[in-house]
Amino acid sequence: MMNWKEWRHITKLDPDKVLGDGAIAEIAASGTDVLMLSGTLDVTPEKLADLYDQVRDSGLPVVVEPADPTGARFEGMDLVFVPTVFNAAHPMFVCGLHKEWVQHFPIDWNKVVGEAYVVLNPASSVGKLTHAKCDLTPEEVAAYAVVAEKYYRMPVFYIEYSGTYGNPAVTKAVSEAAEDIVVFYGGGINSAEKAAEMGQYADAIVVGNAVYDAGPAVLKDTVKAVR
Amino acid sequence: MMNWKEWRHITKLDPDKVLGDGAIAEIAASGTDVLMLSGTLDVTPEKLADLYDQVRDSGLPVVVEPADPTGARFEGMDLVFVPTVFNAAHPMFVCGLHKEWVQHFPIDWNKVVGEAYVVLNPASSVGKLTHAKCDLTPEEVAAYAVVAEKYYRMPVFYIEYSGTYGNPAVTKAVSEAAEDIVVFYGGGINSAEKAAEMGQYADAIVVGNAVYDAGPAVLKDTVKAVR
Numbered sequence: 001m002m003n004w005k006e007w008r009h010i011t012k013l014d015p016d017k018v019l020g021d022g023a024i025a026e027i028a029a030s031g032t033d034v035l036m037l038s039g040t041l042d043v044t045p046e047k048l049a050d051l052y053d054q055v056r057d058s059g060l061p062v063v064v065e066p067a068d069p070t071g072a073r074f075e076g077m078d079l080v081f082v083p084t085v086f087n088a089a090h091p092m093f094v095c096g097l098h099k100e101w102v103q104h105f106p107i108d109w110n111k112v113v114g115e116a117y118v119v120l121n122p123a124s125s126v127g128k129l130t131h132a133k134c135d136l137t138p139e140e141v142a143a144y145a146v147v148a149e150k151y152y153r154m155p156v157f158y159i160e161y162s163g164t165y166g167n168p169a170v171t172k173a174v175s176e177a178a179e180d181i182v183v184f185y186g187g188g189i190n191s192a193e194k195a196a197e198m199g200q201y202a203d204a205i206v207v208g209n210a211v212y213d214a215g216p217a218v219l220k221d222t223v224k225a226v227r
Numbered sequence: 228m229m230n231w232k233e234w235r236h237i238t239k240l241d242p243d244k245v246l247g248d249g250a251i252a253e254i255a256a257s258g259t260d261v262l263m264l265s266g267t268l269d270v271t272p273e274k275l276a277d278l279y280d281q282v283r284d285s286g287l288p289v290v291v292e293p294a295d296p297t298g299a300r301f302e303g304m305d306l307v308f309v310p311t312v313f314n315a316a317h318p319m320f321v322c323g324l325h326k327e328w329v330q331h332f333p334i335d336w337n338k339v340v341g342e343a344y345v346v347l348n349p350a351s352s353v354g355k356l357t358h359a360k361c362d363l364t365p366e367e368v369a370a371y372a373v374v375a376e377k378y379y380r381m382p383v384f385y386i387e388y389s390g391t392y393g394n395p396a397v398t399k400a401v402s403e404a405a406e407d408i409v410v411f412y413g414g415g416i417n418s419a420e421k422a423a424e425m426g427q428y429a430d431a432i433v434v435g436n437a438v439y440d441a442g443p444a445v446l447k448d449t450v451k452a453v454r
Contacts, residue, residue: 082378086322094321095313095371098378102370109377143329144322150336151309151325153380 001061001078004113005155005182007033008199008226011219012065012186012208013055014039015047023216028058030219031227036081036206038065040125040162048073065115067126069101074108083115083158086144089131115156116148120170121187124162138173145174149181159202161187163209168197175201190214192225199226228288228305231340232382232409234260235426235453238446239292239413239435240282241266242274250443255285257446258454263308263433265292267352267389275300292342294353296328301335310385312344313371316358342383343375347397348414351389365400372401376408386429388414390436395424402428417441419452426453 011032013019016039027035035055037048048064048071055062056076065081066072072080082101085093101107118141119132127134136144145157157178159171165188174183185198186206190213199205205226210218238259240246243266254262262282264275275291275298282289283303292308293299299307309328312320328334345368346359354361363371372384384405386398392415401410412425413433417440426432432453437445 084378086318086326088318091313091315091318091321094318095374095379098374099313099367099370102373102377103366107377112378114378114380139330140326143326146329147322147325150329150334151311151339151341152322153341 002033004034004061004063004079005203007204009033009223010036010184010204010206011211012036012038012206013051013211014043014208015051016042017212019054019212020215023211024054024058026216027211027219028060030216031223032060032207032219033204034061034063036063036065038067038208040067040129043067043071045070045073052076068097069105072101072105072107074111077111079113080108080111081113081115081156083117085117085119085126085130085132086148087118087133087136089133093130113156114154115158115184116144116152116154117158117160118144119160119162120166121161121164124160124164126160126162138167138170141170142173142177145177145181145183149178155182156184157181158184158186164188165194166198168201171198171201189222190218192221195222195225229260231261231288231290231306232430234431236260236450237263237411237413237431237433238438239263239265239433240278240438241270241435242278243269244439246281246439247442250438251281251285253443254438254446255287257443258450259287259434259446260431261288261290263290263292265294265308265435267294267356270294270298272297272300279303295324296332299328299332299334301338304338306340307338308340308342308383310342310344312346312353312357312359313375314345314360314363316360320357340383341381342385342411343371343379343381344385344387345371346387346389347393348388348391351387351391353387353389365394365397368397369400369404372404372408372410376405382409383411384408385411385413391415392421393425395428398425398428416449417445419448422449422452
């Protein structure tokens with residue numbers, strides 16, 4: 001696997017959604033760097049295992065991004081990306097679930113990559129679940145990125161517009177504030193233009209819903225746009 | 228200054244409290260490793276400056292532990308210990324104030340040391356201010372320490388019983404769970420016995436209120452107990 005810090009294009013697949021026949025092969029041929037298995041709601045270990053079985057022979061690295069401790073599967077995964085939501089309304093989503101995870105589950109810390117999320121679409125599942133305070137200025141989001149990098153020493157800062165296309169000024173401000181922290185942008189990318197716009201600031205863009213809504217053909221365009 | 232990770236005894240002085248004549252000299256002669264200027268309530272930049280002027284020539288390292296962004300003074304300070312309260316009821320105390328700090332104040336990150344607090348006395352000022360969830364088992368506090376060390380990669384875990392003597396089983400559990408993270412214990416240490424009991428588990432003990440309540444003479448006993 002290439003160093004994950006060099007990824008430019010992440011394809012996010014939801015264990016709670018269904019992919020059509022041949023979709024995995026098309027995704028694998030798109031040029032995307034990695035498959036990230038991730039969903040906010042109704043992800044069970046069984047659904048995760050099913051999706052993993054579908055993608056394990058794709059030739060791509062496979063990582064998981066659990067929404068809660070029960071979703072943190074290590075078996076077969078190259079890495080486990082563990083989110084925290086800095087602008088959540090409750091510390092449960094910042095450090096509380098993490099405490100539960102440590103208490104009740106075995107953890108291979110060598111595979112764990114911490115992601116500091118700022119969630120910016122209040123209508124998204126993750127926005128609703130975490131009651132995220134989404135009316136933030138670019139400067140505020142950038143300040144969170146500095147907290148993540150300098151205070152918490154986290155490896156990833158994730159700008160999450162889940163389901164809607166975001167404000168490029170936010171991604172720009174974050175990229176200017178970030179020194180070593182790797183910046184992911186996710187939300188509403190369903191065209192080469194949007195991929196290019198966010199990809200000029202973010203280290204990696206995440207394409208998720210478009211795979212289901214527009215079909216995997218859209219991936220190739222978004223991949224090309226960030227190379 | 229010796230490496231702060233080797234401190235065994237920290238004397239905490241509150242800018243909102245008054246020390247009697249000769250107290251600083253007695254504190255400086257006690258053998259304590261460092262003076263930490265820190266208070267939860269009513270600490271103003273002016274009071275902090277006054278206390279700093281009193282202690283600056285003590286010969287001891289002087290660090291500050293701000294309760295909010297306005298208290299983070301760098302001038303003259305050897306280090307700035309910046310707390311986060313993992314068991315607070317609101318993310319403001321986990322990452323929100325930190326974001327405000329980044330937005331509105333200049334920061335010398337080379338002097339910043341992050342401290343992951345768990346606050347365990349609900350009746351203390353910090354317990355009330357942060358509405359900390361204090362009914363935690365030793366295993367839960369130890370799990371927070373692992374989150375601080377492995378997930379957030381923080382340098383300090385601070386067991387804070389502020390104003391009351393805590394449960395040694397908590398400090399023991401944390402010390403067993405901690406690998407590289409430095410463990411501070413603070414709260415209710417006013418005798419050699421208590422210093423020795425918590426000092427056998429914590430990397431450093433913090434003596435604060437006793438300096439004001441019992442007078443600085445108590446410091447010498449608590450210092451000896453952890454050497």
